[in-house]
Amino acid sequence: MHVEDLRWFVVLAETEHLTEAAAALGTSQPNLTRSLQRVERAFGVPLFERERRGVRLNPYGRLVLEAARAGTAAVDTAQRRIDALLDPDSGTVRLAFLHSVATSLMPDLLKAFRAVAPQVEFELRQEPAHDIVQDLESGEAEIAIVAPRPDPARFGWHLLERQRLCLHVPPGHPLASRRRVELEAARDEPFIGLQPGFGFQRVTDRLCREAGFTPQLAFEATDLATIDSLVGAGLGVAILPAGAVRGNDSGAVSVPLAGVRARREIGMSWRSSTALSPAAERFRAFVRSRPVTAS
Structure with a gap:
């Protein structure tokens, strides 16, 4: 039994006449009869009472009609959604x-x-x-x-952006006036970082490790805007990508980190x-x- 058999069954149930249903479906009466037989075999019971002037749903058929209408409607909805997904203009x-x-x-x-x-x-x-x-x-x-x-x-890659990494410090901080800073100069500062598991926190940990120290975290946030705000409030310093936080008037000062490895590459990836x-x-x-x- 196929979905199309259920569609034909619904038309026959609504017309209660083999010839009329076949005409409405644009098929022959023998084709419609074979389709109905497939549906009845699938459910294991007769679905119509045969009468002299046509056919009439029996109690089993009424149950199947309700399910067939719901099932074909669900299939149609899924197909429309798939078609939309496959449309490059509206997927x-x-x-x-x-x-x-x-x-x-x-x-x-x-x-x-x-x-x-x-x-x-x-x-x-x-x-x-x-x-x-x-x-x-x-x-x-x-x-x-x-x-x-x-x-x-396993994954394709296209480079989008090379981000310079900076040390964000509170306004008036001794390092705020520098054009460039070695990360080691901040080794004794409290750091505001991301929670474990965030990829950028691993970048921070690597840079600090290469500078010879482990950062002492004053707070672990879940987004860069919060980190920038807390730095601006004077709670510590942080490593952030240049331009990563927009529209956040925290007052924090961004000082580029020295060193060619003080960069992060952002890219587009796919399987x-x-x-x-x-x-x-x-x-x-x-x-x-x-x-x-x-x-």
Whole structure:
């Protein structure tokens, strides 16, 4: 039994006449009869009472009619949703991104893309890097804006931005007037950082480790804007990407870190083994056409 058999069954149940139902369906009466037999075999009972002038649903048939109407409607809804997803002009892009790009890179990308594809929808997921990789693997996300680069053997990659890393210090701090600062100069300062598991916190830990110390965390936040605000309030210092926090008038001063490794690369990633939906492919092509930026 196929979905089409249920559709034909519904028409026959509504007309209660084989010839009329066959005509309405644009098929022959023998074809309709065979379709009905498949439905009855699937349920194991007769669904109609045969009468001289036509057919009439029996109690079993009325139960099947209710289910057939609901089932075919659900299938039709699923098909419409699939068709919408497959439309590059009005589909949906399942996109995951880092907390640390939520107020900078992400709004720029989305605004620029919606200017050329206003009907495309986005299903957004804001997550730590390790959750993003899991979502790419499971298919929950098709595309991700992430750092660091995931496993090149399994994921595609396109570099979007090289971010200069800076030491954010409270206003009036002794380091605030410097043009550039060695991270070691902040070794005795309390640090405001991200909670464990966030990819950017691993960047902070690595840089401090290379500078010869372990940062003493005064507070662990879940987003960069909170870190910037707490630094501005004088609770400590923090390592943040240049330009990562916008519209936050905290008063914190951003001093570039010295050293060529004081950079972070943000990129777009996708699972190499799986084809993207048309809408996601359109978004990927758009993003890849944009120049790499540096901050």
